[in-house]
Amino acid sequence: MEMQLEQTERGVWVFVEHRKGEIAGVVLELLNEGRRLAKQLGEPLACILLGSSVVHLSSDLMEYGADEVYVADVPEFDTYRDDLYADALEYLIETYRPKIVLIGGTSNGRSLAPRVATKLKTGLTADCTEFDLDDEGNLLQTRPAFGGNLMATIRCPKHRPQMATVRPKVFTEAKRETGRAGKEILVELPELNPWMEILEVVDEDAVGPNLAEADIVVAGGRGVGGPENFQLVEELAKALGGAVAASRAVVDAGWINYSHQVGQTGRTVAPKLYVACGISGAIQHLVGMQSAETIVAINQDPDAPIFSIATYGLVGDVKEIIPALIKAIKS
Numbered sequence: 001m002e003m004q005l006e007q008t009e010r011g012v013w014v015f016v017e018h019r020k021g022e023i024a025g026v027v028l029e030l031l032n033e034g035r036r037l038a039k040q041l042g043e044p045l046a047c048i049l050l051g052s053s054v055v056h057l058s059s060d061l062m063e064y065g066a067d068e069v070y071v072a073d074v075p076e077f078d079t080y081r082d083d084l085y086a087d088a089l090e091y092l093i094e095t096y097r098p099k100i101v102l103i104g105g106t107s108n109g110r111s112l113a114p115r116v117a118t119k120l121k122t123g124l125t126a127d128c129t130e131f132d133l134d135d136e137g138n139l140l141q142t143r144p145a146f147g148g149n150l151m152a153t154i155r156c157p158k159h160r161p162q163m164a165t166v167r168p169k170v171f172t173e174a175k176r177e178t179g180r181a182g183k184e185i186l187v188e189l190p191e192l193n194p195w196m197e198i199l200e201v202v203d204e205d206a207v208g209p210n211l212a213e214a215d216i217v218v219a220g221g222r223g224v225g226g227p228e229n230f231q232l233v234e235e236l237a238k239a240l241g242g243a244v245a246a247s248r249a250v251v252d253a254g255w256i257n258y259s260h261q262v263g264q265t266g267r268t269v270a271p272k273l274y275v276a277c278g279i280s281g282a283i284q285h286l287v288g289m290q291s292a293e294t295i296v297a298i299n300q301d302p303d304a305p306i307f308s309i310a311t312y313g314l315v316g317d318v319k320e321i322i323p324a325l326i327k328a329i330k331s
Contacts, residue, residue, distance in 0.1 A: 013093075013102065014031055016061065026109075038067075052076075058071060062180055063179070065177075067183065072189050074189065081194070086119065087192065092187065093120060099161060101163045105126065105127055123156035123163065127166070129142055138155045167268040212267060218242050218244060221278040224319075232323065263287065264288060266288055279297070294312075295311050298316070
């Protein structure tokens with residue numbers, strides 16, 4: 001069903017991603033930004049909560065700024081799945097007609113958003129870093145383009161809803177207001193018709209703290225020298241109590257799995273401390289970590305681009321500098 005622009009659309013929606021009873025951090029970021037947009041429009045901020053035994057999360061979402069929470073709590077949603085979640089979100093959008101729908105740019109969100117946008121025949125802007133509204137109330141969606149060399153601002157004036165995904169760690173998380181209340185709306189979905197079967201859910205092996213949430217991130221690049229040396233990056237991360245990250249070249253080479261990749265085609269992080277070991281600083285990597293509060297770069301090439309954004313730079317062989325840092329930290 002194509003949703004042409006009408007006067008009946010109302011509100012800003014945030015899709016709620018959660019796991020094991022916990023709301024994803026990116027949802028809190030979207031609630032903060034969604035609150036700002038909803039206030040400008042003079043309309044409510046709503047959350048879409050799909051899952052099994054998740055009704056208890058409604059009050060949390062309201063305390064983080066939601067005016068309304070649409071809840072579809074069914075056993076079939078026990079595990080995230082593209083087919084049923086997309087069908088459910090499409091149905092809810094067609095029924096309640098929001099103006100704006102914001103979805104976290106996680107692996108699940110990047111799969112869900114385009115499915116729903118295609119079903120609704122509306123626009124979708126991926127990996128947004130900034131939002132605003134024009135004089136007509138259209139959402140101005142800004143995102144990096146051409147490897148981060150320019151910023152593109154996109155509008156969707158003729159169709160609704162206006163849909164966008166946002167990478168985690170781009171916006172500030174909403175602050176909790178204990179006792180804040182809103183309206184909980186329990187919705188009934190039409191018959192669910194799954195077209196795929198989930199045989200098993202396997203948790204990915206983790207190396208250190210969760211990368212998306214870590215305050216300290218230690219990343220290794222091709223300049224580390226080889227897979228046998230990448231353990232130095234892991235040891236430094238462990239000594240600092242941080243998460244392990246990597247450049248695309250390292251992931252492509254098979255030194256570590258994709259979940260640790262930072263950059264344009266990986267994750268975006270904004271830790272308090274980012275230590276780049278043997279990373280030259282290609283623009284594709286910089287767009288994923290340049291928002292870190294403090295950046296320490298270790299590279300034997302004094303002209304490496306990474307030094308242009310580094311707070312502190314160490315010129316030298318990472319195989320010599322990292323063990324010295326670990327020793328100093330432990331002592």
